[in-house]
Amino acid sequence: MRKFITPLIMVMIIPCLAGCWNRVEVNDIAIVTAIGLDRMENGDIRLSLQIGIPANLGPIGAGGGNKGGKGTFVISETGETIADAYRKLQEKIARRIFFSHSRVLIIGEKLARNGVSQIIDFFPRYKEPRMNSFIMFTKGQASELLRSKSKLENVSSEETRELNKLNVGLKVSIKGFWEMMLAEGINPTAPAVNLKYLEVKNKSESKTEHSPSEKTQSIVGAAVFKKDKLVGWMNEAETRGILWLRNTLEAGVITVNIPKKRGGGKISAKIISTKTDINPKFQGGQLTIEVNTRSEMIVVESTSKMNLTKTKMIEILQSKLEEDIRNKIQLALDKAQKQFHSDIFGFGRAVYQTYPKVWNRKYKKRWDEEFPKLNVTIKPKVEVKRIGLTIETK
Structure with a gap:
């Protein structure tokens, strides 16, 4: 009897091992490389995503990708919450938005001064965004930084991530920022990032205007918080x-x-x-x-x-x-x-x-x-x- 039971069990198990029922193919997803959050004049949140273009994301150089094309594009939408804006974004992009490769979260000043606890709450709740992504704040609009052109990498967020890793300023992850908000006896702080000109000119040279492409992302100090609200900035x-x-x-x-x-x-x-x-x-x-x-x-x-x-x-x-x-x-x-x-x-x-x-x-x-x-x-x-x-x- 036992000789017949064992093969029967194997026949029942094999179909269950045939594959992943909920797998998602690479060709079906839009890979997010950076996230930007801003506050609109009517109080809504603008969610901006830097999306990688697969055909242009190969290594730079002979035989690689990025043959004269951009490595990413930026798409944005507004909503009462991040989830609301995300739902609207998904309606106008042909692939499923995939957050797991996001390296950087940038938040604009106007949004940060109104409090970020409810905003950041999305990231530990939603299963995809990485809590070890770097979090940074800017005096301007986060979406503007996402649109900046990379100089050494195919993706500008990769340059931002490498800049953080060089320890030229504060280095704070979303998880670390979240823990500072919840902890007693310490208030959060995080890197301040902005666009700066690649070259420094003398006064006599400054008459020649810089073009937008001559700017690059740079860590310019720190954002200071009291509880979850931005209260000011510190210089380098x-x-x-x-x-x-x-x-x-x-x-x-x-x-x-x-x-x-x-x-x-x-x-x-x-x-x-x-x-x-x-x-x-x-x-x-x-x-x-x-x-x-x-x-x-x-x-x-x-x-x-x-x-x-x-x-x-x-x-x-x-x-x-x-x-x-x-x-x-x-x-x-x-x-x-x-x-x-x-x-x-x-x-x-x-x-x-x-x-x-x-x-x-x-x-x-x-x-x-x-x-x-x-x-x-x-x-x-x-x-x-x-x-x-x-x-x-x-």
Whole structure:
């Protein structure tokens, strides 16, 4: 009897393994490479999608794709919600919209200032968009950035993604931004992106107008939030302070001016490693924050006559580098405390981790009032590891 049961079971199982009943062919989908969100004048949301053109998305070069054609096109639609706009978009494109390859989410300023919690809610709920996609904000319209032409890649969003990976500024995913919105003791921040001219011109050259094709996407600072609403922007220098305070600085160059009596000129040092610790303390019953940063650097350029082979001169250089770090951190701190009243550095989270009972009893419900008057001490420490090849300047 058992000899007949086994073949019977196999006959019943084989049809179930014949294929994927819900498979979707590549030729039937429109692959989204980037998403843009803007707020219209009537309050509706504009959903813009950068869609890849399969025939033009091969490698650049001989035998590859993109034979003189664009790699993508942009399509948009409006709606009361993202889902509503998405439904309308699907009605005017012949393939099923496929979000899983989206690399970047860009949100315009007007929409961000009205709050983004309900907007971003779409992404963890809908199954396709990647939560590890980079999120960025722009002072203009997100759709304009999606329409910008790529220079090195077939797809401009790929250039944006690679720019984020280079750690030239803040690097925040949709998931990371979502977690900051939900967490206690920290407010969200994300990269600010805009279009900038590829070339910088002198005043005498500026009479010649740039063409739109001469612009490229560039990270220009940071967007600062209080809860889920955009409250302002920080420039590149201030953003460096955010990176120091959040212990996310991975690379960079610091250039300092050397006093004339020490040799004059400028010296540039490259950061090879850095670590920041945020230590909450109580002094005289008052909460204070001590920020300790430790960095290792190497000299990469010098126009100074300073003799870096002498220990005393190295100590002076280290002191100048520490002063620059302190100033950058103070710039970001002052703006966050005095202008935005937003703890984007996670000081509150550090207080909770160190003094959980005190946080829950005293600070949890009133951190927005406590943060602006918080006393913060900044203590940078720099060690110059190498000075490179030196040439005596007379």
